[in-house]
Amino acid sequence: MIVTLLNQKGGVGKTTLALHLAGQWARTGKRITLIDADPQGSALDWSQQRALEGLPRLFGVVGLARDTLHREAPELARGADHIVIDGPPRVAALMRSALLAADLALVPVQPSPFDGWASAEMLALIREARIYRPQLVARFVLNRCARTVIARETAETLADHDPPVLAATIGQRVAFADAAQSGRLVFETDKDSPASREIAAFAAEVGRIAP
Numbered sequence: 001m002i003v004t005l006l007n008q009k010g011g012v013g014k015t016t017l018a019l020h021l022a023g024q025w026a027r028t029g030k031r032i033t034l035i036d037a038d039p040q041g042s043a044l045d046w047s048q049q050r051a052l053e054g055l056p057r058l059f060g061v062v063g064l065a066r067d068t069l070h071r072e073a074p075e076l077a078r079g080a081d082h083i084v085i086d087g088p089p090r091v092a093a094l095m096r097s098a099l100l101a102a103d104l105a106l107v108p109v110q111p112s113p114f115d116g117w118a119s120a121e122m123l124a125l126i127r128e129a130r131i132y133r134p135q136l137v138a139r140f141v142l143n144r145c146a147r148t149v150i151a152r153e154t155a156e157t158l159a160d161h162d163p164p165v166l167a168a169t170i171g172q173r174v175a176f177a178d179a180a181q182s183g184r185l186v187f188e189t190d191k192d193s194p195a196s197r198e199i200a201a202f203a204a205e206v207g208r209i210a211p
């Protein structure tokens with residue numbers, strides 16, 4: 001399966017969730033390749049930081065921030081159980097290419113009433129990609145949930161939304177920021193932490209959508 005984390009907004013958690021999804025699957029014995037499709041290369045930075053810290057390699061990270069990504073992805077997918085694409089912000093051509101490569105698009109959003117949901121542009125890109133790939137599945141994922149009540153209410157409101165929202169949500173937790181800076185993933189610091197449990201539930205739900 002090829003999964004892409006996508007939202008034209010920056011700072012919503014694309015890289016954080018891409019790395020943790022890849023890491024969680026790698027932990028369970030899957031062969032994973034993460035494609036860094038963001039010209040800023042944050043996932044590559046994380047991987048480099050990891051090497052500097054002498055931490056073991058969990059999965060391969062390759063930089064491919066080109067709008068020919070969808071032409072290269074099938075080749076990369078042959079050597080892996082799953083591909084996770086950390087999507088770029090803003091650049092429409094890159095986002096299009098990531099959507100053409102993917103079986104599943106996950107759109108991280110913050111459950112804020114003021115934040116607005118995915119912009120019309122994001123939804124238009126998904127609709128457009130479905131013309132070529134009718135089988136493309138899309139889901140919102142609530143990240144940085146500060147208060148469970150708002151998250152639950154948002155999730156309930158959006159249960160019938162298209163694309164639907166995942167039941168699994170990710171909290172606003174310092175563990176995520178700390179992990180990123182040290183080239184780690186939350187379960188490497190504390191495998192029983194709330195952050196680790198959220199990631200496990202998130203990865204399990206994603207795995208059930210498109211095994």
Ligand SMILES: Nc1ncnc2c1ncn2[C@@H]1O[C@H](COP(=O)(O)OP(=O)(O)O)[C@@H](O)[C@H]1O
Pocket residue numbers: 009010011012013014015016017042143144145170171172173174175176177178180
């Ligand atoms: N659930 C979370 N809790 C706390 N901090 C988070 C969470 N998700 C992301 N962050 C932090 O927010 C910032 C932006 O996240 P990032 O994954 O880089 O977003 P994007 O890739 O969409 O730009 C990073 O500093 C990251 O550590």
Ligand SMILES: [Mg+2]
Pocket residue numbers: 014015016038042086
């Ligand atoms: Mg990013």
